[in-house]
Amino acid sequence: MTSEPYVTAAALARRRRRASLARFWHRYRAHRAGLWGLAGLTLIGLVALTAPLTVGADVQSVTNAPGTALASPSAEFPLGTDQFGRSLLGLLIWGARISLLVGLLAASLSVAIGTLVGILAGHYGGWFSTVVMRVTDWFLVMPALVLAIVLATVMSRSVWTVVLAIGVTSWPTTARLVRAQTIAVESRPYIERATALGGGDGHVMTRHVLPNVMPLVLAQTTLGISTAILTEATLAFLGLGDPTVVSWGGMLQDAREAGAVSSGHWWYLAPPGIAIALVALAFTLCGRAVESVLNPKLGVGR
Amino acid sequence: MTSASTPASVARTGTGSDSGTARATEGGARSGTAVAYLRHAAGKLAGAAVSLLAVLVTSFFLFRIIPGDPVKTMTHGMPTTAEQLATLRRQFGLDLPLWQQFTDYCAKALTGDLGTSYQFRAPVGELIAQKLPATLLLTGTAVVLYSALGLWLGTRSAWRHGSLGDRLNTGVALTLWSVPSFWLGLLLIIVFSVGVGPVPGLFPTGGMESGTGETGLGYALDVAHHMVLPVLTLVAVGYAQTLLVMRSSLLDEMGGDYLTTARAKGLRDDAVRRRHAVPNALLPTVTMVFINLGHVAAGSILVETVFSWPGLGGLFYQALSVPDLPLVQGLFVVFAGAMIMTNLIADLLYPLLDPRVGR
């Protein structure tokens, strides 16, 4: 790996990490779809991050709404206005923040739970693993959307409720995958060596297993975000989101409640849906690319 | 071979593609003797029974945590005396202690009685039986269509992988896959039911029948007419999964040495594909479709809501807002039960269909 004789272990590790990152990027670049996805995400991410500068928080205000109710697209309001006279373009941009935030948080929560459960079940094995995996299986056969709806109904309408409802219902897939990977990793000889050298359970799990399941976790998270964004939109559409927060799914529900469908106000309905689809697609493309780079067994080079 | 899309890439939560195929592989790896199979089947049956029991029990407690007093919600806006509230509570069995409600529920559930709905005052089983055909009709048709479409396009894509056609195919599928189904439904309603510009409203906006009293063929056509848009929505959003799984399994198969052997034996490409690659690749795909069947019923909640389809999804949503506890419980048991059953069937069928077993 290294040609220089005097390097500390930390520096070595850092360099190795940088090298593997470079290798990752090199392989990722080979996936054209993945690059498209990444470009899309960067663009949407930028739009969301700069929203306070471009449209400002005031775009949500109903009392300072600049337009008339349900106006069709015009030079002043390129996407028209909602029933309060707020600019739909502004809301669309502002809504990106919540939709992305919820997607990220929910997917992270789901993957975190899944990873924890998976590693623990894989590492300890025995009856513990059996019980944990039974519970996982049980969650797996539960219709996730139904469960999420129930959870969102139980708790009061807020962004956190939605994050929790999605995170808590979507982890079993990750748990199963991580458990399998954990078992595979722990069967390697060097883990045995580490245990022999006095590495405890915690050491093995955090130092050896975790880094090895990270690629899988990363791919799962990327794919999970796409799902989470769609689920967020679904819950908001069913009226289970926070009504005082602007999100894409919430906009669709507002549109429906305002009667946009029967009055043919397609400009109110179309943009939030397209935005959801594009972001979900971008994350899916990235996730697929990341997955095939990190897990060559699955695709490339066979 | 270049990049092959992996089925796991489309592991949208709750679609069960991973679990299904993973489980199926597990099942397939077993030894194929009859005894082994019976043991395997018994194990799966017992597992399913345990899961079903667990669902029965949890559904009782899960829904007791829903806030809301059903009696209060139902009588809201109506002149009600305290005596009337007490009567309602007694009629619904809500005046009993929780443990007694639970034992009553269990005893009844074991005899197949899921209780009486609060808001319809009718047996839950009866209500579900009334709505089940509509859901089955809609989702059944959609599953058949999108499986067929996915298999066909997936095969084409895999066979010409890397070509423009393949890229277009997967691209379109992935895009449609990313679209929220309810939104697509609403757009279809605007364009094809309400009518935009020159497009006339061709299809009904919702419901399952016009209720004009048609019978026989006329009625069937009427229902088919109402089904077009919801089925289209479900198919558009759903076929990507079948397509991608089929495509990647087929690519896996095509890498197989036996195909080269078969070709070397002088079989035409077409024959190689039809006789060898496709059947093998079908296995994981069909398993996935099967397992998805269980999800589709629950997943149709959205499409049923958008198109006012008189099925279980709409019933569930309506029951949840009261909360109409017996009805919610019953529907949950049905949704989860469908999942368990389809999983079980997949588990039981897989070793029978898998060529690796015992031949």
Add this chain to the structure above:
Amino acid sequence: MVMVTKVPPRPAPARRALRLLLATGVTATSLLAVPATAQAEDEKSGGSTLTVAVSQSVDSLSPFLAQKLVSTSVHRLAYEYLTNYDVKDAHPIPGLATEWKASPDKLTWTYTIREDSFWSDGRQATAEDAAWTFNKMMTDPDAATANGSFTANFRKVSAPDPRTLVIELKQPQATMTALDVPIVPKHVWEKVTDFSKFNNDQRFPIVGNGPFVITDFKVDQYIKLKPNKRFWRGAPKFDELVFKYYKDGDAAVAALQKGEVSFVPNLTPAQANALKTQKNIRVNDAPGRRFYALAANPGARAKDGTAFGNGHKALLDPEVRKALFLAVDRTTLVRKVFQDHAVEGEGYIPPRFSSYFWKPAAEQKRSYDPARAERILDAAGYRKNAEGRRLGKDGKPIDLRILCHATDPNDKASAKYLQEWWGRLGIGLKVDCLDSVSDPWGKGDYDLAFDGWSVNPDPDYVLSIHTCGTLPATPKDTGATDNFICDRQFDSLYARQAVEYDAATRSDLVRQMQSRLYDTGYMNVLAYPNALEAYRTDQIASITTMPEAAGNLWGQDGYWSWWSAVPAAASSDGGSGGSSTGVIVTIGAAAVAVLGLVVFLGLRRRSTADDRE
């Protein structure tokens, strides 16, 4: 992850089995479903049909259980009540009873039953039927489920002869001419054993004596009625009345545009505006019977005096409530949230009930004045901190919660405005939207809440829910109380009006009650939402609203709208709509068939002609 291992080719039978499974298994389930749903509707309707779009599910067709508006509306059509409400001003008019009088001690009421009312099975409706109905409700708690509130004060009901009904009361009761209880035929209903389970939906037609007879019902699909040709006031003009289910408002509107339904209630402002300009459609935008209000938790209490719930302490201060209400711009809410399809709220009872309507005098009125609200809060000692937040007496910023109905768009929209208006006062507002608000509400776990009631021509009930008597007995019980208001002055006025048989004196008392309620400052009536509904003029030539001058069609207090509706000339043959529907059906079916064929051929082609790249 899918692990697909390479597999040697396998014998054909398994493959065929697989394909068979795929092809038949799923199709079979879906095909089996068709006959089950296709239960023949054998009665082909000739003549004119009035189709009404509804969304609410029927809870029961038994008048002893039914509480939902759609069910009670159907019962109004199928059964006679002792009295009815006049179509012009809703004063009590003869129904099954032709006249009535109270004894001097106000405790005995005698009704004369009409001779020309017949059950649809041919028997005459008598006082005996009425007496049996009331007695059943008084003796069997299950039979009192829906309308027990009317008979709670009855001592004895008897029918000395077929034309005379005598009701003896425990206390005087002002609502004796507004007993909204369907009278059922004794000879049919005395066979019912368990009133908690009998839903009256097994045998059709259902025996009744109203203007219509219920002929068919399918849960969440339709309710069908035919005119009662022997109805004493005269038979309705339409040959059939169908309540058809559309769970989605937009679907109902689209169905109206296409002529699939004749009438759609509960439109949104946007829908109403879109329909207004269309041919053959009339939008009825009439004063409604609901009030839409903001309720502040007055500190929930049980009858035994125990306080419970976690309502914000600051709201106990009348000055805070006053400031909050002063900062609410009702005009804006009416204009923006209701898009002018509402009347700005003032008193408790909507102006449509002119005999009881009251509005605050100029000096009493809380007009929109945010500056004054600021001054009141400052003067009352609620100072703003450095961040502009108002501090409560405990030194913490005041953060309130408001309960909103997740299913009501108006609640959510209004909450957005409240958040901003009160935010400027320095008071935070958290919007708690729930599907079912009854739980926190009943436990007193709220600060503010969106409240609304449909007011009956007789206001007794909506007034009663603010009396101390309706508080729960203990914190564990539930009471009929709306907002835990308990005010002695209000209660004594309520007691006086309840026994007042003189209409003028009673309405004066009711006005005083509203004035007192306004002054307690717990309720802020924001608006009286209009009834927004639309019907097709090419199907309905004329129809009577209630009140006749400007009123609603859906949810009337009588059967006037559907009884009076006259079919338009074009719709009586029902031809035009039918044929175009047929064409569309054919096109739709063809589309499905083509799609199926394409898929089928595609699958075939895949296995034959397709060649490799």
